[in-house]
Amino acid sequence: DVKVTQSSRYLVKRTGEKVFLECVQDMDHENMFWYRQDPGLGLRLIYFSYDVKMKEKGDIPEGYSVSREKKERFSLILESASTNQTSMYLCASRSSSGSNYNEQFFGPGTRLTVL
């Protein structure tokens, strides 16, 4: 089974802090994604990566950056956390080939609160 893990389930940070959210997948997937989920807004794409060291902006990249130094790991960075970044953050991965390459596999999520 594909497993996507996220470093924390719950995180509380203060305004202005630098925050790192880590995501690791164990199925050698080329593509990895960071979404944020807010009530009534569904999932919105922040950034994605289709290869090591490659990244592309999603729909709401402002205030975020990402890092992908290894294939299995995709990090989301909040350079200076703000209260409007309080949200649930979901990481996902997806293969580029194979029978189920269309499917995205999600981690359990990190609920971040910025005070």
Next chain:
Amino acid sequence: SQQGEEDPQALSIQEGENATMNCSYKTSINNLQWYRQNSGRGLVHLILIRSNEREKHSGRLRVTLDTSKKSSSLLITASRAADTASYFCATDGWTGRRALTFGSGTRLQVQP
């Protein structure tokens, strides 16, 4: 911007009843997928329907797709309390962007 919009936003039914959720989208798609999310958890893939398909079944799930209306529906038959969750449609476009575009979800409550 949100591609998919689910309807209704919330649905409450009794165990054994059928649950129908609808999804509308705006641009042309390669496929449409439905995901389930238990409270406070990550999403789990349920079923995929390709743009050239009209209907697909998987166990108690039935998905339809009408590309002329840019809409899809998910039917869960003989619902169970364990089906209580949020359900999201997600579209996979032809743009080459490998990310899905998700709707805002339908929250389903199945009363035992």
